[in-house]
Amino acid sequence: MKLLEVKNLGVEFHTDEGIVRAADNISFDLEQGEVLGIVGESGSGKSVTCLAMMGLLPMPPAKITSGEVLFNKRDLLKLSEARMRAIRGKDISMIFQDPFTSLNPYLKISTQLMEVLKTHAHTMTYAESKRRCIEVLEQLGVPEPEIRFNSYPHQLSGGLKQRIMIAMSLLLQPKILIADEPTTALDVTIQAQILDLLKDINKKHGTSIILITHDLGVVADLCHKIQVMYGGRLAEQGDVDDIFYRTRHPYTKGLLNSIPSLDIEPGSKLKPIPGSPPDLTALGDFCAFSPRCSKVQEKCRTKRPERTHETGQHVYECFFPYETDQLGNAGDRRVGS
Amino acid sequence: MLKYILKRIGGGVVTLFIVITLSFFMMRLAPGGPFSKDRAYPPEILRNIEAKYHLDKPLLVQYGIYLERVIFHFDLGPSTRYADRSVNELIASGFEYSARIGLGALIFSVFVGLCAGLIAALNHNKFLDYFPMSISMIGVSMPDFVLANILMLVFALQLGWLPVAGIDSFSGYILPSATLGLIFASSIARLTRGGMLEILGQDFVRTARAKGLSQRTILWRHTLKGGLVPVVSYLGPAIASMMTGSLIVEKVFNIPGLGRFFVDSATNRDYTLAMGSVIVFAVLIIALNIFVDCVYGLLDPRVTYD
Structure with missing residues (x-):
């Protein structure tokens, strides 16, 4: 059964420079126990999509222009603020990129953990709540949880802070955990630990996870499904094999090629995608990736590609996709941890 | 913490000593003295008077005598202007009224300032932001003698709710406190708004919302402490100037407070009274600043006292 279904979500920001279409016609779904990776560069609309689902975008300047977000057959976008509050932190919880600024420096960890239980689990006594907090901290490998x-x-250190953030989001065993670039602010060894932790949570508790990242290498190991976004639009979507071995969209291909690998010759250069991210105020009825695309043709600059559905869940938006039936295509290298 | 406070008090004593020394000598550098009048006293009488106040001795000796009296007897000396009255007496009598008005102004300004600032911050860029902020702009820029007279005209003369001047009853304190308070309230409102807006934009507020906390819990528990830090640092010196009285407010409402001593003693070259006023003000400022620095620690756990 589908746990979460996002249909045609559109988000606009009204700024002095013009209207920014931060998320344009975004659709995806999430099954129980599934891990979805949302990948894209800064400004591609990953975070905005998730914040919009949670009702956490500041409105104004943000405005949700279309779509629905079905969770338990209820459209989250139509819920009152009070009902949405009851879902946030309980059924769907979220952890953020920077654990250094996402925890309140003025309050003790105990206050920040306990208030989640106080808000959502009214029947729990103080002692029960405290025991639950310590228990979760222990599960997440926080040394000396009482202290x-x-x-x-x-x-606390950065890695510990992020563990506290994760503990905070797991106190009530949510159905969905949204992790918005949870490892970006941490150093590499801690990154690996946090990713292992997320994997563990998914396996042990069956928690569905939406992992937002700009690093395709991170998602390969952890995710079941991947959604690649560009300029607020969907580029390509599919299961891990679709994205890594049956790549269709040139942007996905570019991302894959830019991951450093152990197989390449020493001294050879990384292959970046040329150009810079699109100006979201200037996007019109054309392919957002066309200015940077190696396969671009006249049609790409004058018309926006339709959404093409392939076998299974594989979806992409491109007029001239890569062929996948040839041997040795995008899938000749596996990127992993 | 105790060590920190003791250290700060030690520093305060040094500061106070420097203030006393500087103002003692600076005042003597100014031309004239307490007994130089248009019509000069006969030389014998002048000598007698000067001898009484030790003004005939060398300056350093005078300084020594003054210090000894202040430090060991807490005696600020006799006033040279008001015969037979000591500076201690004069300041105590004035401070009583100034402190009452100051306390009224403090309560008024904190209450009005915080409310206006919070309302403005929570309604950022809406009418309820612009309206209180425009009023506070007027409050910041309007001179106190204009404000005092407007309030007096409206509430005392037109409406007749409050007495025009004097402090025979409690109601007499309301207008002077409000005048003094409104001026400080304007600054407090602007500082509150600024501090709260900064905190409300922080990542941890988004975290709090993502946890499903209500707007009220977020406001009280997560943002108020941090948002009030700028207000607290402003309140230290602000309380000192509220408590020591405003000459204008006291003149307009005819209150025998401290404010007039500050000005009169300087123009009259009343050495001891001027020094006494300076010392009272300096002690208040130093004490309040130490207090404010301790309050920081209560507000922000990252502040350490080593």
């Missing part, structure tokens, strides 16, 4: 529980955020 951390009574600390302030500035007394």
Whole structure:
């Protein structure tokens, strides 16, 4: 059964420079226990999509122009603020990119953890709540959880802070965990630990996860499904094999090629995608990736590609996709951890 | 924490000593003295008077005598202007009224300022932001003697709700406190708004919302402490100037407060009274700043006292 279904979600920002279509006709779904990776560069609309689902975008300047977000057959976009509050932090919880600024420096960890239970689990006593917090901290490998529980955020390291953030989001065993670039602000060894942790949570508790990242290497190992976004639009969507071995969209291909690999010759250069991210105020009825695309043709600059559905869940928006039936195509290298 | 406070008090004593020394000598550098009048006293009488106030001795000796009296007896000396009254007495009598008005102004300004600032911050860029902020702009820029007279005209003369001047009853304190308070309230409102807007834009507020907390919990628990830091640092010196009285407000409402001593003593070269006023003001400022720095620690756990 589908746990979450996002249909044709559109989000606009009204700014002084013009209207920014930050998310344009975005659709995806999430099954129970599934991990979805949303990949794209800064400004591609990954975070905006998730913040819109959670009702966390500041409105104005943001405005949701179309679509629905079905969770348990209810459209989250139509729920009142009070009902949405009851879902946030309980059924769907979210962790953010920067654990250094996402925890409140003025409050103890205990306050910030306990208030989740106080808000959503009214029947729990103080002692039960505290036991639950310590238990989750222990599960997440926080050393000396009793001491951390009574600390302030500035007394903890970055990795510990992110573990606290994750603990906070898991206290009530949510159905969906949205992780918005959870490892970007952390150093590489800690990154790996946090990703392992997310994998664990998914396996042990069957929590569905939406992992937002700009690193395709990160998602390969962890995700079942991947959605690649560009300029607020969907570029390509499919299961991990679709994206890695049956790549259709030139942007996905570019992302894959830019991942450093152990097989390449020493001294050879990385292959970046030429050009810079699109100006979202200037996007019109044409392919957003066309200015940077190696396969671009006249049609791409004058018309916006339709959504093409392939076998299974594989979807892409491109007039001139890569062929997949040839041997040795995009799938000749597996990128993993 | 105790060590920190003791250290700060030690520093405060040094500051106070420097303030006393500087103002003592600077005042003596100014031409004239307490007994130089248009019509000069006969030389014998002048000598007698000067001898009484030790003004005939060398400057350093005078300084020594003054310090000894202040430090060991807490005695600010006799006033040279108001015969037979000590500076301690004069300041105590004035401070009583100034402190009452100052306390009224403090309560008024904090209440009005915080409310206006919070309302403005929570309604950022809407009418309820622009309206209180325009009023506070007027409050910041309007001189106190204009404000005092407007309030007096409206509430005392037109409406007749409050007495025009004097402090025979409680109601007499309302207008002077409000005048003084409104001026400080304007600054507090602007600082509150600025501080709250900065905190409300922080990532941890988004985290709090993502946890499903209500707007009220987020406001009280997550943002108020941090948002009020700028207000607290402003309140230290602000309380000192509220408590020591405003000459204008006291003149307009005819209150025998401290404010007039500050000005009169300087123009009259009333050395001891001027020094006494300076010391009272300096002590208040130093004490309040230490207090404010301790309050920081209560507000922000990242502040350490080593």
